Amino acid sequence: MAHIQLKNITKKFGAHTALRNLDLDIADGEFFVLLGETGAGKTTTLRLIAGLEKPDEGQIFIDGADVADWGAAERDVALVLQQYSLYPRYTVRENLEFPLKPKIRRIEPDEIKARVDRVAKTLRIEHLLDRKTDKLSGGEMQRVSIGRAIVRKPRVFLMDEPLSALDAKLREALRTELKNIQMNLGQTFLFVTHDQIEAMSMGDKVGVLNHGRLIQTGTPHEIYNNPRDTFVASFVGSPPMNLLEGKLVSGRAVMAPLNFELPYKAGAAGTDGRALTFGIRPEDVVIEQGAPVEARVHDVENHGVEKILTLRVGDATLRATVPAQTSVAIEDAVRFAWNESKVVLFDQGTGVSLRHAG
Ligand SMILES: Nc1ncnc2c1ncn2[C@@H]1O[C@H](COP(=O)(O)OP(=O)(O)O)[C@@H](O)[C@H]1O
Ligand SMILES: [Mg+2]
Numbered sequence: 001m002a003h004i005q006l007k008n009i010t011k012k013f014g015a016h017t018a019l020r021n022l023d024l025d026i027a028d029g030e031f032f033v034l035l036g037e038t039g040a041g042k043t044t045t046l047r048l049i050a051g052l053e054k055p056d057e058g059q060i061f062i063d064g065a066d067v068a069d070w071g072a073a074e075r076d077v078a079l080v081l082q083q084y085s086l087y088p089r090y091t092v093r094e095n096l097e098f099p100l101k102p103k104i105r106r107i108e109p110d111e112i113k114a115r116v117d118r119v120a121k122t123l124r125i126e127h128l129l130d131r132k133t134d135k136l137s138g139g140e141m142q143r144v145s146i147g148r149a150i151v152r153k154p155r156v157f158l159m160d161e162p163l164s165a166l167d168a169k170l171r172e173a174l175r176t177e178l179k180n181i182q183m184n185l186g187q188t189f190l191f192v193t194h195d196q197i198e199a200m201s202m203g204d205k206v207g208v209l210n211h212g213r214l215i216q217t218g219t220p221h222e223i224y225n226n227p228r229d230t231f232v233a234s235f236v237g238s239p240p241m242n243l244l245e246g247k248l249v250s251g252r253a254v255m256a257p258l259n260f261e262l263p264y265k266a267g268a269a270g271t272d273g274r275a276l277t278f279g280i281r282p283e284d285v286v287i288e289q290g291a292p293v294e295a296r297v298h299d300v301e302n303h304g305v306e307k308i309l310t311l312r313v314g315d316a317t318l319r320a321t322v323p324a325q326t327s328v329a330i331e332d333a334v335r336f337a338w339n340e341s342k343v344v345l346f347d348q349g350t351g352v353s354l355r356h357a358g
Pocket of ligand 2: 042043044160
């Protein structure tokens with residue numbers, strides 16, 4: 001059981017503010033992913049929760065208890081890092097036993113064996129138990145590292161980009177496994193990553209961190225479909241959301257400086273004439289004959305089930321995702337429209353979505 005709350009956390013390193021007024025609320029049993037670019041403050045957040053750093057301001061609660069005066073051991077959290085920290089000359093079994101061996105834990109040998117065997121089974125590393133850890137592949141080592149965290153039965157799992165050192169295929173496989181493990185354990189996971197695909201595919205909730213500030217928290221669906229601002233819109237999704245500058249003029253979206261128009265009837269109150277950024281996902285750009293705008297095909301990327309087209313209009317480009325069987329070639333003239341109901345309007349000055357403002 002563990003409910004984690006961070007209230008108004010600020011953390012500075014000298015003159016640099018790594019985290020600013022951070023509020024986080026992670027429910028018991030939730031798989032929460034903190035997503036942010038390098039330097040956003042992800043590791044700092046984990047180290048604060050683990051008790052390895054102290055905040056300059058704000059409070060951290062674990063199950064409602066303010067842990068300011070608790071040492072790292074008392075907090076009983078497990079931190080899994082990108083770089084696996086295994087003892088190289090020992091076997092996998094010994095590595096898994098270590099966290100259970102300290103005298104103060106008073107765990108009986110039978111119990112230790114039972115726990116190690118159970119964890120090895122969960123992680124499918126039973127066949128490796130007698131092997132020395134320096135004879136393992138990267139993926140196997142990371143499984144053992146995760147095993148070392150699980151075997152302790154901590155209150156919370158903190159995972160600092162544990163998959164980012166692995167190759168793409170393994171990363172994908174472990175993503176699914178880790179998610180399954182978390183669901184089976186039913187425990188609270190705070191997983192941090194710079195990889196938006198990882199965040200969107202694993203998180204029950206995702207928090208987007210930018211330069212030490214939490215920009216948005218929501219389900220992957222909310223973050224994807226209703227981004228709070230243009231930063232989130234362009235960070236999440238691959239290829240990212242198209243962002244086009246323009247304004248609404250009586251039922252039309254008039255793009256400037258791009259100089260084309262698209263129909264847009266359901267404008268929010270007071271938006272006519274206001275400088276806006278129109279956000280449209282590539283899958284909501286529609287290529288069809290008779291559509292309102294002409295563009296040139298600037299590039300075609302083949303992705304198996306679909307193609308990603310880069311369209312050129314004047315000096316600008318935008319992306320469109322189309323079915324693989326669509327036959328297009330570079331420099332073809334095509335016409336496009338957009339799925340009006342999927343357009344997100346952002347204030348051009350602040351970049352904040354009109355749905356989130358006010
Ligand atoms: N011990 C430290 N001393 C000085 N600056 C630090 C220290 N730890 C982190 N920082 C700075 O704080 C910011 C956030 O770092 P970090 O939490 O490691 O980001 P992330 O894990 O998202 O890449 C970075 O600008 C980093 O350089
Ligand atoms: Mg980090």
